[in-house]
Amino acid sequence: MRTPRPTTRTLQITCATVVAALLATGCGRGDDSTNADAPTKISSGEAKGKLVMWSMGDKADKPLQELAKKFEQQNPDVKVQITAVPWDAAHEKLTTSIAGGNTPDLSLIGSTWMAEMASMAGFQATPASFQSSAFFPGQWDTTKYKDTSYGVPFTADTSVIYYRTDITTKAGIKGAPAADWDGYLKDLKAIQATAGKANSKLRHATQLQTGFNSWLFWLPLVWQQGGDIYDAETKKFTFDSPEVTKALEYYSGVFKDGLTPNDKTDSRQNFQNALIGTVQQGASTGGDLHLNAPDLDSKWQTMPLPQGKQAAGLAGGSDLAVFKDAGNPDAAWKFVQFLTDPENLATYADATGNLPAAVRSWSEGKLGENPKMAAFETQLKVTKAPPAITTWQQIADAVDSELEKLAYGKATVAETQKALQSKATSIGTGR
Secondary structure: OOOOOHHHHHOOOOOOHHHHHHHHOOOOOOOOOOOOOOOOOOOOOOOOEEEEEEEEOOOOOHHHHHHHHHHHHHOOOEEEEEEEEOHHHHHHHHHHHHHHOOOOOEEEEEHHHHHHHHHOOOEOOOOOOOOHHHEOHHHHHOOEEOOEEOOEEEEEEOOEEEEEHHHHHHOOOOOOOOOEHHHHHHHHHHHHOOEOOOEOOOOEOOOOOOOOOOHHHHHHHHHHOOOOOEEOOOOEEOOOOHHHHHHHHHHHHHHHOOOOOOOOOOHHHHHHOOOEOEEEEOHHHHHHHHHHOHHHHHHEEEEOOOEOOOOOEEOEEEEEEEEOOOOOHHHHHHHHHHHOOHHHHHHHHHHHOOEEOEOOHHHHOOHHHOHHHHHHHHHHOOEEOOOOOOOHHHHHHHHHHHHHHHHOOOOOHHHHHHHHHHHHHHHOOOO
């Protein structure tokens, strides 16, 4: 694995004011993107012509460039041009290009942006030749807007529990911590009891996210209770459900019991420095640890998220989408087919540390051979996508704000729940 991946940044970008204004005034290509969009058909034969793709990141994606060269070798009459777009500028660049009808043929799209940009009539519907069963279900759902798929999953992103085996062993835990909510909390308390004693450096058993992007870690708690925060059929928010109550109580309880700090220090660094015993993070954390502290490789392991009534996790990452204004859509879709071929995607994953969204890629590449990655594969089988609504980023920001108050003891569970339902209802679902 490698250090921080673009897929992590995907979920950290907020909407630019100018883009929000464009959406609010209905600017763009119009409101013709509906679930009636007919799937595109891909022609037979080789790809031809110039193909322009945007790739997200501050510098050229060399593994992607290498795959493009392989694609060109198989299709001598095509020329692939890949342009790097920094993640912090990507959202505005993508939406303004869609609004102006000046898009490339193809681009990587942050999974939480898909519904918003599909609602702008930005993408072509996914060709029927792509089989949803080839991908993890949660990842495929990130491509959907109004029950129609507008892209193909490329890189996956989800979180698991990292635990320091040297710390958990001293707490009397044999093997991994418990796999259920009650048992996991019991183990966290056992770990906390050793802080400053058997584990001299340890300060807290774990570290939950507070403030920015805390929704990433909290939302799966609702799903694990069998609930949700939005009902797609009634188009109503359900923050007032008993399952949300349970998730808020669990989250706030970890803070009340002193099992986690709320000072927003770097949880990855704290884990590396043995200041915390467990942490919930994505695959890039493992890459950081291996690169920055290889001597700790034998002292940490991973496990799936603890289960409530059921197993669940968050599906994030990046999707590949072909624009409606693409100049060479046929070649673009053929390149998407090539990139998401299990063997090619496995090659890309091995080179970058990204998690492949295609199920079979895990048996094609090296990831399946790494015991530290097994938890990610298990987790990806039960992930879910956030609500496919165009206002999701606004809802997520509201969740972050209310969870921070809860973590700092400035609001009760009941007050937090009421505020979330009220704010979400006020924001609405957009288009």
